[in-house]
Amino acid sequence: MRTAPLLLVLLTGCAPTATPVTSTTTVTAAPRTPQRLLAGLRVAANRDSAHYDRGAFGPGWSGTGTAPPLPDGCRARDAVLKRDLTAETLSRTNPCLVIAGTLADPYTGTTISYHVGRAYEVELDHVVALGAAWRSGASRWTAARRAAFANDTSNMLAVARRANQEKSSKAPDQWKPRRAYWCPYATRWVTVKSAYSLTITVRERDALTAMLATCA
Template sequence: MLAERDAGREGARSAYVARAAAAAVTALLCAGCGGLGGDVSPTERGTAAPDGRVVSPLDNPDGTKPGLAPVTTDADEAEARDLIKGLATKGRGPKTGYDRDEFGYAWMDTADGVPLARNGCDTRNDLLKLHGRNVRFRSGSDCVVVSMDLYDPYTGKDIAWKKAKAAEVQVDHVVPLSYSWQMGSSRWPEGKREQLANDVLNLIPVDGRTNSAKGDSGPASWLPPDGRIRCAYAVRFAQVALKYEMPVTEADRRVMLRQCGG
């Protein structure tokens, strides 16, 4: 039984790695095809937001495409469950020693090994450009975003955002850094923690109040208010955990499966 479970987890990890690698190759081949804020073809999966740009996490294994579209078909839910079943589980450890600085300074552009690193623009602005519409920049800059329209997948609402009220949009770590610390990142090399904190796969700009309410919760304690997006959220949580070979709690894994029809 244990051998079968381990084989299933290894199969899920291998499938995820292969898919992410293929996405990375595609991104490299298409370098220069368009800006981060440019048009993206609508996804064939799920339901798109009004701008038609959001992409299902099943079609976005490296996080370099905008948005988070719902997982809606039976076939996609089955694929989502297979991914989630590949997660290892363990109990949540203590928070002792956790500090945000253990993951590098906020929104650093120098976390090697993740998409968009060392492009001259900090991680937060990269995320705003990637996910926003009608993006406007500070005069003389092609990096610092001062206004945009954002479709928030967690609440299903559009946000007209301006930098003067920056806190109205926060960049969520899908797998919270404190959660990762309690699940083993306290023993990772510093460089790996910096990757987790700045990897676009683990980052989504969302409504600020909603993100604050989430805190460092796992899926068993917090899910997005919009029920239509919960399976997609579980998939993205699983994608991050698999990429960084990080376990989740058994309760979180069980809730994630339930969101996708399990």
């Protein structure tokens, strides 16, 4: 008489029903939810904080244009402004240049009128700041990888200058946007850190767990 495997009997409390495996049998992977991405991040202490070098990520917005253009031909900063502003007016001679528009700031919930002549009211934020990336693994990257990270628009948001200055390079355990934006903010944070294999601290993990708990 054929018996069921002992371990399976112990786990289920009864003998299993045999299911034939055919060539059409498929295994569906669990969805990569933000919570699963967070669980997959390696927890480690920050490192190399004293040696942070902003220039290691490339020339920044005031550089000489060494960062490669995106598929639409625009630079990262211009692409994010075009994406995040509404009712925007583009330059007639440069379709990448936003002359004016309206920003619904995700961090504060305020509405800001943007004009290229007074652009200081709107800044571009690296959600996972360059300094935060440096402390969680980027200090050991190649210059090319750091430049690619600095120009990755999936890690950028157009935001109010005040909020961006307050946030600086802080992690979610040190700074948070308005509560209504916790879910998308934490989702973007863990997605970027996962994509670039960056680490998180214990306090950062706990803060992100609380923020993701607000997701519907």
